[in-house]
Amino acid sequence: MxxxxxxxxxxxxxxxxxxxxxxxxxxHVLIYTVFVPLILYPVSLVSLSEYSLWREGLAETRPxxxxxxxxxxxxxxxxxxxxxxAKRLKVVESDNPIGDLQQGKxxxxxxxxxxxxxxxxxxxQASDRFLETKVAMATKTFEARxxxxxxxxxxxxxxxxxxRVFDIVTTSVGTIGGRxxxxxxxxxxxxxxxxxxxxxxxxxxxxxTVGAVYPALASFTEEFEKRTKNTTYMLPVxxxxxxxxxxxxxxxxxxxxxxxxxxxxGLVAVYFTxxxxxxxxxxxxxxxxxxxGNVILLLVVFLLxxxxxxxxxxxxxxxxxxxxxxxxASSLILVGITILPMVALLPGxxxxxxxxxxxxxxxxxxxxxxVTDSLGSFEMICASMETIxxxxxxxxxxxxxxxxxxPADRVPEDKLATNPSTGEG
Amino acid sequence: MSLDAxxxxxxxxxxxxxEFNAVDSISFSCSKGEIFGLLxxxxxxxxxxxxxxxxxxxxxxxxxxxxxxxxxAQPRQVRKQxxxxxxxxxxxxxxxxxxxxxxxxxxxxxxxEKLKDRIDEITVMLQMxxxxxxxxxxxxxxMRQKVSIARAIVHDPPVxxxxxxxxxLDVLTSQVLHRFxxxxxxxxxxxxxxxxxxxxxxxxxxRMGIIHNGKLLAAGTLEELRRESGxxxxxxxxxxxxxxxxxxxx
Numbered sequence: 001m002x003x004x005x006x007x008x009x010x011x012x013x014x015x016x017x018x019x020x021x022x023x024x025x026x027x028h029v030l031i032y033t034v035f036v037p038l039i040l041y042p043v044s045l046v047s048l049s050e051y052s053l054w055r056e057g058l059a060e061t062r063p064x065x066x067x068x069x070x071x072x073x074x075x076x077x078x079x080x081x082x083x084x085x086a087k088r089l090k091v092v093e094s095d096n097p098i099g100d101l102q103q104g105k106x107x108x109x110x111x112x113x114x115x116x117x118x119x120x121x122x123x124x125q126a127s128d129r130f131l132e133t134k135v136a137m138a139t140k141t142f143e144a145r146x147x148x149x150x151x152x153x154x155x156x157x158x159x160x161x162x163x164r165v166f167d168i169v170t171t172s173v174g175t176i177g178g179r180x181x182x183x184x185x186x187x188x189x190x191x192x193x194x195x196x197x198x199x200x201x202x203x204x205x206x207x208x209t210v211g212a213v214y215p216a217l218a219s220f221t222e223e224f225e226k227r228t229k230n231t232t233y234m235l236p237v238x239x240x241x242x243x244x245x246x247x248x249x250x251x252x253x254x255x256x257x258x259x260x261x262x263x264x265x266g267l268v269a270v271y272f273t274x275x276x277x278x279x280x281x282x283x284x285x286x287x288x289x290x291x292x293g294n295v296i297l298l299l300v301v302f303l304l305x306x307x308x309x310x311x312x313x314x315x316x317x318x319x320x321x322x323x324x325x326x327x328x329a330s331s332l333i334l335v336g337i338t339i340l341p342m343v344a345l346l347p348g349x350x351x352x353x354x355x356x357x358x359x360x361x362x363x364x365x366x367x368x369x370x371v372t373d374s375l376g377s378f379e380m381i382c383a384s385m386e387t388i389x390x391x392x393x394x395x396x397x398x399x400x401x402x403x404x405x406x407p408a409d410r411v412p413e414d415k416l417a418t419n420p421s422t423g424e425g
Numbered sequence: 426m427s428l429d430a431x432x433x434x435x436x437x438x439x440x441x442x443x444e445f446n447a448v449d450s451i452s453f454s455c456s457k458g459e460i461f462g463l464l465x466x467x468x469x470x471x472x473x474x475x476x477x478x479x480x481x482x483x484x485x486x487x488x489x490x491x492x493x494x495x496x497x498a499q500p501r502q503v504r505k506q507x508x509x510x511x512x513x514x515x516x517x518x519x520x521x522x523x524x525x526x527x528x529x530x531x532x533x534x535x536x537x538e539k540l541k542d543r544i545d546e547i548t549v550m551l552q553m554x555x556x557x558x559x560x561x562x563x564x565x566x567x568m569r570q571k572v573s574i575a576r577a578i579v580h581d582p583p584v585x586x587x588x589x590x591x592x593x594l595d596v597l598t599s600q601v602l603h604r605f606x607x608x609x610x611x612x613x614x615x616x617x618x619x620x621x622x623x624x625x626x627x628x629x630x631x632r633m634g635i636i637h638n639g640k641l642l643a644a645g646t647l648e649e650l651r652r653e654s655g656x657x658x659x660x661x662x663x664x665x666x667x668x669x670x671x672x673x674x675x
Binding site: 011014015021022025222226227228230231234235237 | 479501507513515516517518528531533534560
């Protein structure tokens with residue numbers, strides 16, 4: 001019995017080895033598994049960042065032009081001071097501010113005539129710097145409001161410490177037990193967590209999927225298209241060994257694709273952290289959240305997701321009549337697989353006894369639970385077991401549909417075209 | 426070492442035609458060092474018969490035994506005894522012939538330590554030295570057929586089944602293949618060879634069976650068939666046998 005298992009494993013390894021060699025010589029596999037993640041992603045992300053930095057530089061050399069309506073200028077000294085102090089804003093004199101705003105000579109006009117009840121900030125929505133101006137002015141408004149409040153309190157002889165109630169300090173739930181580093185800034189916490197979630201769920205599921213498509217197509221559909229299935233069938237090996245061997249190759253190539261993607265993402269992250277100081281701080285905060293155990297759990301989730309996605313594509317490819325049909329079907333599956341991570345990101349979706357039984361969604365929610373430090377052992381075990389079980393069923397079905405299409409079940413093509421009375425082809 | 430087909434029958438269902446017998450109770454045998462030819466026009470049932478023997482198709486009735494292994498009860502053992510060559514079997518395009526032979530040799534459980542020598546031997550035998558390390562996608566039809574044959578015999582099977590192996594081949598490559606079939610006979614292999622080319626069958630086969638509309642109409646050596654039909658050329662013998670049974674070969 002033991003030698004039988006060894007023999008079988010040996011057969012699986014031989015098939016997987018052949019598939020790896022065959023797949024690695026396929027241009028589709030090479031492009032989508034290696035070259036796209038290794039070249040396209042870093043190039044496009046770095047280009048985007050360079051573009052953003054260029055825009056940033058442009059903003060510094062070409063500040064946002066702000067004009068004040070002369071009527072009411074003296075009513076908003078804190079606001080005027082805040083705008084004048086800002087590097088990216090430049091106060092300009094204008095006899096006809098609204099007219100200049102309409103002509104694009106200005107980005108913003110401030111009307112303080114009704115202060116202190118209200119300050120009107122007029123923007124030009126047609127300007128390509130509309131959003132930038134809106135954010136800058138909102139920040140300055142907030143800053144000026146604080147200064148004005150402090151001044152008003154001082155003038156009224158009140159204690160200005162009261163303003164500190166607006167200095168909000170937040171910590172994550174994990175910090176209560178003292179297990180985590182304190183996350184002092186709410187924005188950074190939210191940003192870093194979201195960034196990791198998006199990176200893991202969206203991007204990772206996408207790359208797993210893209211990485212699995214062409215190896216699966218090359219391994220299964222080519223057996224039909226190139227008419228090698230009968231010779232494979234003639235081999236004195238278990239049918240399941242052939243399919244498991246093919247599936248193993250798809251898994252290995254998908255994992256490789258994932259690793260190449262992570263390496264590529266790593267390069268991009270290094271580049272960004274070198275360029276952007278705030279990102280370095282954000283990443284440092286994000287990384288502090290993860291213990292070694294969490295990282296290992298994330299890798300387990302990645303491995304399980306890879307197995308499942310590879311099984312889905314293996315079944316799809318084994319069931320397709322041709323490479324083209326499988327290619328079309330893979331697009332639909334791609335949409336399904338990448339939508340679930342997005343659903344899981346919505347508030348309220350958590351890993352529980354029910355969601356643990358939904359394939360893919362459970363893996364995404366497990367990752368979410370790991371990141372937010374709310375993972376329950378029972379749910380994780382349920383989700384893992386369910387994923388392994390579904391993978392096993394899909395691989396079994398791949399075997400059934402792959403070999404089930406043997407000519408024994410249908411009329412061979414030469415017989416279909418034959419006249420029964422004459423035997424003519 | 427032998428092959429016995431015993432009342433092999435294969436029934437298919439076609440929505441337009443209903444059920445029909447593609448192969449109707451065919452029996453024949455082939456022993457060690459013998460070449461048995463299955464002759465018949467396209468669609469006669471040759472390929473279906475050979476596919477049942479090679480376990481690719483399950484017989485509806487009857488059975489076949491390869492070295493006493495039953496194709497229905499012991500398909501894996503049967504596959505170990507067989508090498509199957511067909512005109513329409515493909516190759517892994519991005520692998521080289523050597524890689525394909527290694528793959529099939531290893532999965533067919535040919536001793537690993539002897540496999541390299543066996544591949545070298547077959548390479549010389551089939552004159553494949555020039556392209557054994559080129560990818561199959563670059564090979565011509567003749568070269569591909571040689572690789573197909575090499576793949577079928579890499580594990581040194583005692584029984585070789587060839588389904589119209591010379592289809593689409595040029596004269597020179599057909600010659601190499603003919604020499605190979607005769608070599609197989611010399612070293613004691615049992616060879617079943619299907620063809621619709623009568624001259625080829627005349628040249629190679631020790632015994633032959635004429636198959637038409639799924640039925641084996643006549644079987645024997647060329648001399649026996651000549652005696653029975655009173656004709657000399659195999660083509661004439663074939664036509665007379667078919668006419669005798671009231672079949673139409675047009």
